[in-house]
Amino acid sequence: MIKKGILSVVAVSFLAISAYAADKLITPESLSLRKSNIVDESKVAPLDAKYTSKAPGTAKTIERSYENAPPLIPHSLDGLVPITKKNNQCLGCHMPNVAKGVGATPIPESHFTDFRPSTKVVNGKIIKDGKAVENGTDVTIAKFKKLKKLNPARYNCTQCHVPQANVKPLVKNTFKPIFSNDKLKHKSDLIKVIDKGVK
Ligand code: HEC
Ligand code: HEC
Numbered sequence: 001m002i003k004k005g006i007l008s009v010v011a012v013s014f015l016a017i018s019a020y021a022a023d024k025l026i027t028p029e030s031l032s033l034r035k036s037n038i039v040d041e042s043k044v045a046p047l048d049a050k051y052t053s054k055a056p057g058t059a060k061t062i063e064r065s066y067e068n069a070p071p072l073i074p075h076s077l078d079g080l081v082p083i084t085k086k087n088n089q090c091l092g093c094h095m096p097n098v099a100k101g102v103g104a105t106p107i108p109e110s111h112f113t114d115f116r117p118s119t120k121v122v123n124g125k126i127i128k129d130g131k132a133v134e135n136g137t138d139v140t141i142a143k144f145k146k147l148k149k150l151n152p153a154r155y156n157c158t159q160c161h162v163p164q165a166n167v168k169p170l171v172k173n174t175f176k177p178i179f180s181n182d183k184l185k186h187k188s189d190l191i192k193v194i195d196k197g198v199k
Pocket of ligand 2: 068069070071090091094105106107108110111153154155156157158159160161186187188189190191
């Protein structure tokens, strides 16, 4: 008798769970934080975000998101983007030889450094930093090379540095950075610590 009783309780709860699950059908809208259909976004209007209108030279720098994070752009980008092959106005104020004069943070040494190994194919053999290797995609720690010019891999500044808009985040960010020293809240020292722990 008791066994039967338990079995029917199990059966009833199973039915109840299935009914609940059927009720909670996953729809393309329910997976979207914007409550729009994630399969077809053709009708979703971009968020009407208000970016800062402060011209360069009148903005206040923003505390770094974490130690050695790419700093956020505190000033307006009106007329400065898109960055093209022929026109990169960021350089006009942020290159180390001009930055001080306009009160901008100079582009750091890390952007004038090549961190990648030089990989060439010679007579069908893969040569990485002068040595033949089996597999060109193997991870090797390259010798950092100081460059006289800005590393072209850093040319497209807005790939890493972004402006901020005053919008309500859909998901609250609870991340809290810990800085090893207070100065690093407004400055980076990546080039000095880049091989910390790997040498
Ligand atoms: C007319 C000069 C000028 C131009 C052009 C300019 N900036 Fe700036 N930038 C500044 C100044 C000055 C500051 C310091 C904040 C301020 O006074 O507005 C600054 C601050 C920054 C910061 C924050 C640095 C920190 O230490 O927190 C970043 C990142 C930045 N700019 C990136 C860019 C990028 C990317 C571009 C190109 C799209 C650009 N800037 C174009 C003058 C300029
Ligand atoms: C591939 C990503 C990337 C690109 C592209 C890039 N940066 Fe950075 N930038 C970073 C990171 C990461 C840091 C912080 C660590 C460091 O100093 O390297 C940084 C730091 C900086 C700083 C702060 C330096 C300091 O002393 O605190 C400035 C200014 C800056 N970048 C300007 C620029 C400008 C201007 C461009 C375009 C010419 C650019 N960056 C392109 C990733 C990038």
